[in-house]
Amino acid sequence: MIEIFDFRKGIDNGILQKLHNRSKLENKEIAKKVEEIISNVRERKDKALFEYTYMFDGINLDKSTVKVTKEEIKNAYKEVEGEFLKAIDKAIKNITEFHEKQKQSTWMDFKEGIIYGQIIRPLSQVGIYVPGGTAAYPSSVLMNGIPAKVAGVEKIVMVSPTGKKGINPYVLVAADKIGIEDIYKVGGAQAVAALAFGTESIPKVDKIVGPGNIFVALAKRALYGHVDIDMVAGPSEVLVIADETANPKYVAADLLSQAEHDVMASSILVTTSLEVAQQVKIEIERQMEYLERKEIIEKSLKNFGAIIVVNNLKEGIGIANDIAPEHLELNISNAFEIIGEVKNAGAVFVGEYSPEPLGDYLAGPNHVLPTSGTARFFSPLSVTDFIKKMNILYYSKDSLEEVKKDVITFANSEGLTAHANSIKVRF
Amino acid sequence: MIEIFDFRKGIDNGILQKLHNRSKLENKEIAKKVEEIISNVRERKDKALFEYTYMFDGINLDKSTVKVTKEEIKNAYKEVEGEFLKAIDKAIKNITEFHEKQKQSTWMDFKEGIIYGQIIRPLSQVGIYVPGGTAAYPSSVLMNGIPAKVAGVEKIVMVSPTGKKGINPYVLVAADKIGIEDIYKVGGAQAVAALAFGTESIPKVDKIVGPGNIFVALAKRALYGHVDIDMVAGPSEVLVIADETANPKYVAADLLSQAEHDVMASSILVTTSLEVAQQVKIEIERQMEYLERKEIIEKSLKNFGAIIVVNNLKEGIGIANDIAPEHLELNISNAFEIIGEVKNAGAVFVGEYSPEPLGDYLAGPNHVLPTSGTARFFSPLSVTDFIKKMNILYYSKDSLEEVKKDVITFANSEGLTAHANSIKVRF
Incomplete structure (x- = not known):
């Protein structure tokens, strides 16, 4: 179970170190396999792509069946609930509105005999990877696709492994709703390589975004430079800062929601109140009982969960800045007043009615965020990721x-x- | 010598392919060595760093001598000419002015019961790599350092291998002029690793920028994710588009200036005029004779130089967009009118009095540009590279x-x- 660390008696560097060293994608065996897949797809194109798809996903594809048809999309709509369609429309509206505000303009300065500036252009072709299997996330389609659309990307190519069941209908509906027309039923490192180099059936793209398993992550990293990628993503994490005014029930629920993602996910509470710490621990145990993904949650909390008690808020924010969490919840009174002290976080959730899952779906800000401490230097996915600049100079x-x-x-x-x-x- | 390809009779895919496949940093042997250096420095820190410095640069450093002293900076000023000091002041003024225009602001939207936005913060610590040896570029210090300063980066750490001669005085003066105080006499993959993980004497940074040899480039790429990096840079290139109004003397000089960088550099002329093509070829041979780096130029032009004749401007721009050159010169009449058709280039130089070397030093726009076709998705170095964003959400x-x-x-x-x-x- 999740443990309480009382930093008021001294900082426990052991636990901080453990959180810092969580997953660095250092698996040489898989990296080697990924390299082999990449060079095979680069050389033998479709042939290699379909062979790997048969090998890993158990389905036989060819040029005529690899692409999702209009018929398949139509059928997907029949499988999703009307409530989902309403929710997704709201999400698209909010996400689009938020990302419209990120648009940048070409600027130029005209002086006497000198002109200079920076031209902004959308990327031409972008690939979006959408994981298949149990973890089928329609929200991921929106969060990766909408900023590309807002940026003005001409062609968005989506890939997703289907297995024998076909692509998840929620995912297909999400893609169709935002106008993604080119969807291919391939996944894994082979799909990433196909996007990077192009094959007879998969178009070559300029940038590949979207989450995936370790094969996908390593393939993206290996191909960085041939194409651009969104970021090197690790497992997800939340850090909640809570003072004595925080409701332990809410805090516990938010820690649990992070933990259900993955046994590698990390849920951390940093609080100025020992009482809140103890209550949250009790609440976690209570609420966990009725959650479907209890097994994952238990492992995740045991591996990378922690409740840390600190002397004061300043210390707490110091720990948050050091960990640089993907999600930071400020469950404290007058939270806005201390935001200037927050240096490193992917997204900041302010106040007790802004739980992290709100940001996952439909508030508007992007949920693709830097993980594993990379918020020190990486930023949330944004429209900026789908444009490029050109300097211009005239004398x-x-x-x-x-x-x-x-x-x-x-x-x-x-x-x-x-x-x-x-x-x-x-x- | 540089060859003329007449695409009016049909496109020669061979030469385009050759230009596309120039250098992809695929050297497994060096990559392996770099990996070894990285893990050694990560583990044994200063000890490994100083061992490698002795091995590769032939100098014996320790914690007390690795950092450049105020005395050494003072001495550097004595070695540079007054004219250089004037030129560098002008460059700093122009580069700062250009980059000030790239600053972005935190924005927030306050609605009823909802607040959201994006917080902009500078990176805390940034490392700048400056190559040593024959290729000592003070301009590189300015182009990497000034955007970081403008962004508000707190601490800039510079590394540069010194050999036995010490760091090039022009480089030291450039660093001092823009207020870089932490300069260390180390280079190579070992210096990059030291910046990424920190050692007893080198501070750990969030991002590493700056050019370097293949060891440096591969180390940066291998550490991407542990830290951020500027880009995966290849050898430099220029593509000049010229119509019948172009002055062959100028065009030839610009192609030559690119070629002198490196035997891997690429100089390409695309012209609608066979006469201009022929005249440029003659001019190249004539001007080359009195240039110091003639040997490098000859190899570079032979390897990756090309004069391509096309039917019309539209075809020419198509080739430029396909090659996505680092530098694109538009040496044509009414050049501004066709800029909207330019899709892929690092920087565009407009008109016959805007030669590429002007942009290298002091016009203002950054000279750190995407190379080897990566202008399809990478952008020039800018203030944006030294900030990060945090989403913020309140309900x-x-x-x-x-x-x-x-x-x-x-x-x-x-x-x-x-x-x-x-x-x-x-x-």
């Missing part, structure tokens, strides 16, 4: 003449005489 | 109640009952 003859000497001095300081020459020949 | 009790049903529906569609529970317990 008139007079303007160039004015800086002629300086450019030549610089070029010579670097020993690059052909650089100096390119200025000299013009005068 | 009041009433607002949460309003979406309660939808969140629960979504959670259930994904089989995540603990997610649904975290909403339910609140009502």
Whole structure:
């Protein structure tokens, strides 16, 4: 079960270290296998892709069956509830609205004889990976697809392993609702490689986004540079900061919701109140009993769960900044006033009625967030991830003449005489 | 020598393929060595760092001598010319001005019962790699350091291998001029690993930027995820589009200036005029004679140089978009009018008085640009590279109640009952 660590008597570096070192994708055996899959798909294209699909997913595909048909999409609508359709429409509206605010514009400065600026353009083609099997997340389709749409990406290609059951209907409906038309029934490292290099049936893309198992994650990382990728994602985590005003029932529920994701997920409470700590522990044990994924939750809490008691809020925020959690809940009074002290987190949930699952689905902000401490330097997925910039520069003859000497001095300081020459020949 | 390919008679895919496949950092032997260096430095820290520095750079460092002293900086100023100091001041002014325009602000939307937005924060600590040896580029210090400064990064750590001569004085002056105080005399994969994990003498950073040889490039790529990196950089390239109005002398000089960087560099002319093509070829041969780095230039032009003649401008831009060059020069009349058709390029230089070397030093736009076709998805280095975002979300009790049903529906569609529970317990 989840343990209480009383940091008021001294900081326990052991537990902090354990949280820091959770999963670094360092599995050499799988990495080697992934490399083999990649070079095979790169060379033998569709042939290798279909062989691996048969090997791993147990289905026989060819060029004529690999793509999801309009018929299949129509059927998917029949399998989902009317309530889901309503919920997804609301989610699309909110997510679109939030991401519209991230759009950036081309800017230019016109001076006398000089023009410069930065041109913003959408990426042309993007691939979205959507996991199959038990973990079929329609919300993931929205969170990856909508920012790409808002950015103006021309072509979005989705891949998802189907197994024998076909792609999850909720996922298909989500994709159709946001206008994704090219959906392919492939997954794993082979699908990632197909997107990176293109095959006879899968279009080559410029960037691959979306979550996946370790094969997918390692393939994405290995192909970074051939294509762009969203981020190197690890297992999910939440850190709740709670003071004595927090409701232990709510806090417990939020820790549990994170823990159900994965036995590697991490749920951490940092509180200034020993009483809250103890109550949350009791509540966790109580609520866990009626949850479906109890087994995963138990393991996850035991592995990477922790309740940490601190002397004051400042200490608590220090721990949060050190861990740099994917999700940070501020379950304290006057939470807004301390946000300036939060340095590292993927997303901050403020107040006791903003539980993390609200952000997973339909509030609007993206749920694709940096994990495993990478919030120190990575950002949530956003429209910015689906655009690129080009610098632009114009000098008139007079303007160039004015800086002629300086450019030549610089070029010579670097020993690059052909650089100096390119200025000299013009005068 | 550079060859003319007449695409008016049909496109030569061979040459396009050759340009596409230039260098992909696929050197397994070096990659393995780099891995070994990384894990050694990660474990044995300073000890390993100093051992490798002795082995590769031939100098014996310890904790007391690894850092550049104020004295050494003072001495560097004595070795550089007054003209260089003037040129660098101008460059700093222009580069700062350009990058100030890239700053983004935290935004928030306050609605009834709902607040959301995105918080922008600078990265805390950033490492800049500056190559040593013959290729000592003070401009590189400015182009990597100034955006970090403008973003508000608290601590910038610079590393550069010194060999026995000490760090190049131009580089030291450039670093000092922009206020970089922590400079360490180490380089190679060992320096990159030291920055990623921290050692007794080198501070751990959140992101590593800057160019380097293949050891440095592979170390950066291997550590991506532990830290962020700027990009996976390949050798440099320029593509000049010229019409019949272009001055062959200028075009030739610009192609030569690119070629002098590296035998792997690529200089491509795409022109609608066979006459210009022929004149440029002649000019290249003429101008090359008096250039210091003639030997490198000859190899580079032979390896990856090309003069391509096309039927019309549209075809030419198509080739440019396909190659996605780091630098694109539009040496044509009314160049501004076709910029909307340019899809893929790191930086666009407009008109005949905007040669690429102008952008290398002091016009303002960043010279750290995506290479080897990665302009399809990567962007020039910018202030954005030194900030990160955090999503923020607040819902009041009433607002949460309003979406309660939808969140629960979504959670259930994904089989995540603990997610649904975290909403339910609140009502």
